[in-house]
Structure formats: structure tokens, C-alpha cells
Amino acid sequence: MDTADTFHTHRPRLLALAYRLLGSRADAEDVVQDAWLRWHQADQSAIVDPLAWLVTATTRLGIDRLRALRARREHYVGPWLPEPARIEEDDGPAGDIADHAPGPARAAETAEQVSLAFLAVLERLGTEERAAFLLKEAFDYDYAQIAALLGQGEANCRQMVHRARQRLAAARARFEVSPRRHRVLLEKFMHAARGGDRAALESLLHADARLVSDGGGKAVAVIRPLLGGERIARLFWAAYRRQDPAIEWRIGRVNGEPAILRYRGGVLAAVMVAVTDGERITELFTVANPDKLGVTNAAAGASW
Known part of the structure; x- marks a missing residue:
């Protein structure tokens, strides 16, 4: 296998x-x-080992890029959320990033790890802590390999992964929710929001629900996380009362998970994903920054 073929084989990973x-x-x-x-x-x-060489190079380059990005994100307008890797209007394959699980038994875990909600939680980790966690959990590297790659002691890498696991465990949904149940709750929320049914919205939202929206200063968005199911329901009810008739709501998928897609004049204006405990929605994440949606028109939508 020549050098180009070797790289192409490992590129998805x-x-x-x-x-x-x-x-x-x-x-x-x-x-x-x-x-x-x-x-x-x-x-x-x-x-000797092409994959190990490529993973090492990618990780080190990624760490350098992440440090630079975080410095720039300090000046970002409002909350920063991850950029969707794949947006679909149907229930087709989750896409090239979500599909590369080591095997069928870890398919659900991999889908969770690439979700926007999971990526948003990863933002809370330090740069090297995030790299160590991903190498261990998503790519099954042992601690000796992680230590050599990051230039850290093995004990320190164990501690970084342990801290990351603790932070992520505290932030994840309390119960495992089936994709079907997840979609049903999201559809109910979409219909309630689109119809201005404030009571239904409140019943679907956990009392301590949280809404985070990313407009990047280029789309209408809540510039701070909004806390409380009642307050979030009131926001969507108020938006319904002044709704733009050009807005169209659809159910789709973002990074392989159920999502609400909102279009304005046929142009994608926002995507919304939810975290749920199986009974109510506990978190909502909306990406409306047109730069993250492949939209060049900065006025493409009014979203929260």
C-alpha cells in the first residue's frame, strides 16, 4: 500500500x-x-506503525489548533456551541464521522460522543485533558500510549482521564433514552412551539431545563444560557406570537441524533438538539450562527 492509500484508509478515523x-x-x-x-x-x-504516527500527528496538531481557537472564542458574541458535522432532513445514515465505531456493540456510545450536546460538554475540559479522554474512551489507547503522545507522565494521564470522566458523568442524562423516545419528545416539542401551546411546552420541559443558543452575533439568539422550564416555555410562546410566516419547522438529524431544523425562505436558519431523561427535555442547544450552517446570508433566520 502506498503512502496516499495508507493515509486515505485512516483518514475517517x-x-x-x-x-x-x-x-x-x-x-x-x-x-x-x-x-x-x-x-x-x-x-x-x-x-513502524502508520496509524500510531498519524494519530500522534493529528492529536498534536489538534491541540495546537484548539489552544488558538479557545483564545479567539473568548471574544465570541454569546455562547459558543460546536459546529454540526452533518445535517439531514431524514433518518438516513448518521454520516461519515458518526459511523466509525470500532464495532456494533459501541455504536450507541459513538453516536453519543459525536452529538452536539456531548461536544458542548467536552468544551468544559482542559485542552490536554480533552485529548487524553478522547484517546482513551473513543479510541481505546492505553495510558502508556497517551503519555507518550502528550509528553506527560502516565499517572498524570490517568488523573486527567479520571477527572474528565467525573465531569462528563455529572453532565450526562441520567437515563439511557432510546432514539425513538428521543425523537417523539422532540416532535412533541416542535409541534407545541410551532403552535404556541405554552402549557404543552412547560409539560415537556424539566423544571430546571437549560437553553443554550449560539448566534455568534449574526443571528438573533439568547446571549446567555436561559434556565428554567417555565422561562424557556415563555420564550417560545413569545416567539410564536411574533412569528415570521416564512419560518418552516422540520424534524431531521444533526450528527446522527434527532433535531429540529428551522428554515426561513427555504434557507436553513437554525438547528436545535435536545437532551432528555426520557420523560422531559432537560437541555436544548440551538445553533443559529449561519457560518456554522453553511449559510452565507447573515440575516438568514431569527433563532434563539
Whole structure:
């Protein structure tokens, strides 16, 4: 197998790693392209394990890119949420990033790890802590490999992964919810929001629900997380009362999970995903920044 074929074989895995690390498909593709350039220029005869070499290069490039991105995100208008990697209007395959699980038994776990909600939680981790966790949990690296890759002691890497697991466990939904149940709750929420049914909205939202929206200063959005099911329901009810007739609501999928897609004049204006305990919605994440939706018209939609 020549160098190009070797890289092409491993590219989906490298892209999956970079996307989980950065939360941006565009930046992930840039990092993988940089890894390709390094691979192309490397002395192939000295590389014993091509995959290990490529994962190391991608991780180190990704860490450098993440540090730079976080410095820029300090000046971002409102909350920053991950960029969707794939948006679909039907229940087709989840896409090239979500599909690369090591085997069928981990398919559900992998889908969770690539969800926007999961990526949003990963943002709470430190840069190297995030890399160590992903290498261990998503790619099954042992601690000796992680330590060598990150230039850290093995004990320190164990501690980083342990801290990451604790933070993520506290933030995940309390119960495992089937995709069907998840979709049913989201559809009910969409119909209630579209119809201005405030009582139904409140009944679908957990009392301590949280709404986070990312407009990036280019779309109407709540500039701080909104807390409380009653307040969130009131927001959607108020939006219904002044609704734009050009807005169209559809159920689709974002990164393989059920999502609400909102269009304005046929142009995608926002995507919304939810976290649920199986009975009520506990969190809502809306991405309305047109730069993250492949929309060039900055006035494409009014979203929260």
C-alpha cells in the first residue's frame, strides 16, 4: 500500500478524532490536511506503525489548533456551541464521522460522543485533558500510549482521564433514552412551539431545563444560557406570537441524533438538539450562527 492509500484508509478515523477534539468540522478538516502534509513529507521507511504516527500527528496538531481557537472564542458574541458535522432532513445514515465505531456493540456510545450536546460538554475540559479522554474512551489507547503522545507522565494521564470522566458523568442524562423516545419528545416539542401551546411546552420541559443558543452575533439568539422550564416555555410562546410566516419547522438529524431544523425562505436558519431523561427535555442547544450552517446570508433566520 502506498503512502496516499495508507493515509486515505485512516483518514475517517483521523477526522473523527479531530472533530471531537475541536468541535468544528472545518477546523478538523484543516488539521487532517496538515497531518497529510506532514505524512507526505515524512521518511516512510522510519515509520513502524502508520496509524500510531498519524494519530500522534493529528492529536498534536489538534491541540495546537484548539489552544488558538479557545483564545479567539473568548471574544465570541454569546455562547459558543460546536459546529454540526452533518445535517439531514431524514433518518438516513448518521454520516461519515458518526459511523466509525470500532464495532456494533459501541455504536450507541459513538453516536453519543459525536452529538452536539456531548461536544458542548467536552468544551468544559482542559485542552490536554480533552485529548487524553478522547484517546482513551473513543479510541481505546492505553495510558502508556497517551503519555507518550502528550509528553506527560502516565499517572498524570490517568488523573486527567479520571477527572474528565467525573465531569462528563455529572453532565450526562441520567437515563439511557432510546432514539425513538428521543425523537417523539422532540416532535412533541416542535409541534407545541410551532403552535404556541405554552402549557404543552412547560409539560415537556424539566423544571430546571437549560437553553443554550449560539448566534455568534449574526443571528438573533439568547446571549446567555436561559434556565428554567417555565422561562424557556415563555420564550417560545413569545416567539410564536411574533412569528415570521416564512419560518418552516422540520424534524431531521444533526450528527446522527434527532433535531429540529428551522428554515426561513427555504434557507436553513437554525438547528436545535435536545437532551432528555426520557420523560422531559432537560437541555436544548440551538445553533443559529449561519457560518456554522453553511449559510452565507447573515440575516438568514431569527433563532434563539
